[in-house]
Amino acid sequence: MTSLFTPLFQTEAMAxxxxxxxxxxxxxxxxxxxxxxxxxxxxVPPTAxxxxxxxxxxxxxxxAALGRATALAGxxxxxxxxxxTAQVAAADPAAARHVHRGATSQDIIDTGLVLxxxxxxALIRIDLERAIHALATLARTHAATPMAGRTLWQxxxxxxxxxxxxxxxxxxxxxxxxxxxxxxxxxxLQFGGAAGTLASQGGQGLDIAAALADELSLTxxxxxxxxxxxxxxxxxxxxxxxxxxLGKIARDxxxxxxxxxxxxxxxxxxxxxxxxxxxxxxxxxxxxxxLSAAARAPGLVATLxxxxxxxxxxGVGGWHAEWPVLAELFLLASGAAAHMADTLSGLELDLDxxxxxxxxxxGLMMAEPVxxxxxxxxxxxxxxxxxxxxxxxxxxxxxxLLAALTADPAVTAHLPPDRLAELTxxxxxxxxxxxxxxxxxxxxxxxxV
Numbered sequence: 381m382t383s384l385f386t387p388l389f390q391t392e393a394m395a396x397x398x399x400x401x402x403x404x405x406x407x408x409x410x411x412x413x414x415x416x417x418x419x420x421x422x423x424v425p426p427t428a429x430x431x432x433x434x435x436x437x438x439x440x441x442x443x444a445a446l447g448r449a450t451a452l453a454g455x456x457x458x459x460x461x462x463x464x465t466a467q468v469a470a471a472d473p474a475a476a477r478h479v480h481r482g483a484t485s486q487d488i489i490d491t492g493l494v495l496x497x498x499x500x501x502a503l504i505r506i507d508l509e510r511a512i513h514a515l516a517t518l519a520r521t522h523a524a525t526p527m528a529g530r531t532l533w534q535x536x537x538x539x540x541x542x543x544x545x546x547x548x549x550x551x552x553x554x555x556x557x558x559x560x561x562x563x564x565x566x567x568x569l570q571f572g573g574a575a576g577t578l579a580s581q582g583g584q585g586l587d588i589a590a591a592l593a594d595e596l597s598l599t600x601x602x603x604x605x606x607x608x609x610x611x612x613x614x615x616x617x618x619x620x621x622x623x624x625x626l627g628k629i630a631r632d633x634x635x636x637x638x639x640x641x642x643x644x645x646x647x648x649x650x651x652x653x654x655x656x657x658x659x660x661x662x663x664x665x666x667x668x669x670x671l672s673a674a675a676r677a678p679g680l681v682a683t684l685x686x687x688x689x690x691x692x693x694x695g696v697g698g699w700h701a702e703w704p705v706l707a708e709l710f711l712l713a714s715g716a717a718a719h720m721a722d723t724l725s726g727l728e729l730d731l732d733x734x735x736x737x738x739x740x741x742x743g744l745m746m747a748e749p750v751x752x753x754x755x756x757x758x759x760x761x762x763x764x765x766x767x768x769x770x771x772x773x774x775x776x777x778x779x780x781l782l783a784a785l786t787a788d789p790a791v792t793a794h795l796p797p798d799r800l801a802e803l804t805x806x807x808x809x810x811x812x813x814x815x816x817x818x819x820x821x822x823x824x825x826x827x828x829v
Contacts, residue, residue, distance in 0.1 A: 388669060393503050394714035397496050398707040400443050406492035407460055408436035410596070414483055414571075417591035421584050428475035435467040435479075455700070457485035482573055482580030486606050486694065490570035493706070495596065497615060500710045501563035505556070507714070508622070510721035512552050516824045518545035518727065523817045526806050527643060527734040528745065530635075535745050538738060538806035541644075541729065543813040546820040548629045553823060555618070555625045562618035566611045569593040572604025575693045607690040612702055613681075619709040620681035626716045627674025630667035633723065637664055643733045647726025666719035673716035680705050680712075738806050743781035746804040747771055750785060750795070753803055757794035766790050 386395060396402060415432045418424040441463055449459030461480045469476035480488070523542035528535045571589045572578060578585025593600040605611065636644035646666055683705045687698035738745075747767050755763035770791065774784035782804045786797045795803070802808060 389672065389715045390711035391503070391507075391714040391718050394500060394711055397500050397503065398710060400447070401438055402496060403456070403492065404441060404443065404446070404460070405438040406495045407457060407488050408438055408464070409495065410488050410491045411461075411464060411480060412436035413592055413595035414480070414588075415478060417588050417595050418478070418481055418581075420591045421587045423582060423584060423588065424478045424481065428472065428478045431468045431472035431475040432479060434471065435464055440467055455485050455489060457488045461485075461488075482578070483571065484574045486699065487571050487573070487604075490606075491596065491598070493703075494567055494570070494598065497706070497710070498563065498567045498598075500714075501559060501615075504619075504622070504710070504713055504717050505559070507717035507721040508552065508556055508559070511626075511717065511724050512549060512556065512824070514721065514724035514727070515545050515549035515552065516821060518542070518724070519549055519817050519821060522729070523814055525729075525731060525734065526738060526810065528737045528740070535737075535741055537745055537748060538809055540810060540813050540817070541734065542817045544632070546817040548632070549824060550820045551625045551628065553820075553827060555622050557827075558621055559618045562611075562615045564599075566615040567598055568601050568605070568611060569596065569598040570604060570606070572606055576604040576606055578604075607693055607695050607699075609684075609688045609690060609698070609702070612706060613684045613688050616681050616684035616706055616709050619713045620677040622713050623670075623673045623677035623709075623716055626670040626720045629724075630664075630670035630674070630716075630720060633727070634664045634667040634671070637667075641733070641737065643730055643737065645728040645730070646723045647728060666723035669719045670716040673712040676712055677709060680709050684709075741781075742774060742779065743804045744771055744774065746781065746806065746809065749803045749809045750781075750791075750800065753799070754791060754794055758790075 412433045415424050415429055419426055419429055441460070446456060446459050446463065449462075450456040453459050465476050465479045468479050519542045521542070522545065523540060525541045526538050527541050527544070529537050529539035569589065569592060571592055573580045573585070578589065581588050590600055633644055633646070635641060637646065646664055683701055687701045687705075690696075690698040751760075751763050751767045754766060758766070766788065767785075770784040770788055771781060774781045777784070782800060785791045785795075785800050785804075791800070
């Protein structure tokens with residue numbers, strides 16, 4: 381991606397985690413940790429460690445040259461191990477034979493990857509927490525703020541903005557739990573040697589694996605997972621869920637920003653959301669980026685699911701397919717989370733517009749409570765017909781539903797005008813909205829981090 385688009389779709393911190401330098405650095409970190417782990421069980425002499433650890437410095441290597449060699453080798457670990465061995469040999473020839481001892485390329489690449497994904501999940505969660513806390517504040521503040529609820533792009537029944545925010549909050553709380561679990565499951569050591577048996581470790585394979593996991597603060601799995609890619613696919617799916625959840629919230633806000641609705645707006649800032657041709661416009665920006673991520677993520681997740689079907693002990697192609705795809709998912713999720721955290725933290729609401737939109741249909745959205753009250757006296761079938769006819773008369777005459785109802789003897793015979801006035805006030809038909817908000821906020825407080 382070009383430097384023009386990069387700041388729009390991803391955060392700098394996340395981009396740094398998946399940059400070439402970071403990939404190289406984490407692989408070297410694994411190589412150094414492997415030497416220390418093998419030294420702990422007596423396989424590598426302690427005297428070899430200084431030279432190996434000193435050579436595990438990413439700044440010592442030519443990234444461009446490694447990239448060219450990777451194109452021939454098939455993965456970056458092969459040329460890196462060759463260069464690392466040469467670097468160690470230049471300082472301590474005896475230590476060079478202990479570089480990468482008994483490991484395979486996939487051990488180094490996968491373990492380097494999970495080190496980066498562990499940090500990447502932590503980065504995303506910073507912005508996700510900002511979004512979650514902002515939504516909790518909105519839900520609490522506007523628990524009783526009425527607005528039009530909308531189904532199939534049409535006004536339906538009154539809700540509260542607090543209920544809407546609580547729905548967004550509940551969604552992100554569930555996604556956060558999924559991302560946390562997937563991130564923890566993926567933070568698992570990969571160390572199995574050429575075919576997953578650690579036969580090259582002189583009978584000390586499990587001891588070395590345990591020491592290596594300890595060195596890197598990773599979980600020690602029951603066995604190597606070279607061709608078992610469920611953890612990676614699950615992490616990708618969690619990122620896809622996050623992108624979709626943020627996209628749902630973004631879609632709602634973008635609609636609320638439309639000129640015809642104008643109930644909520646992204647926070648204003650100099651140079652943000654303008655138009656090159658129309659000075660009056662205030663275009664969505666953060667929501668646009670989140671929606672873009674939500675559109676791109678499903679295909680990337682599908683690739684990871686397809687890549688799970690790997691052959692025997694080591695796969696052909698599926699493993700390689702994961703590298704750029706998982707990175708792109710993290711980058712997209714980082715941009716979406718950061719933009720939406722900013723949007724929700726500074727979301728501007730027009731409560732007058734919410735009130736005006738409640739009255740937009742001259743009371744037609746309150747037909748349901750009137751029908752229910754009338755049905756208690758006349759039966760549901762008759763009540764539906766009577767209220768439906770009143771709605772049509774109200775629209776034809778250009779006046780409100782209340783006027784049409786109070787002029788209909790079939791209605792007033794059962795519901796006097798003061799009762800009709802009560803039934804057609806949006807504030808009186810919010811159901812369990814306040815209780816739902818309270819329940820979500822209680823969950824938020826229980827899970828607060």
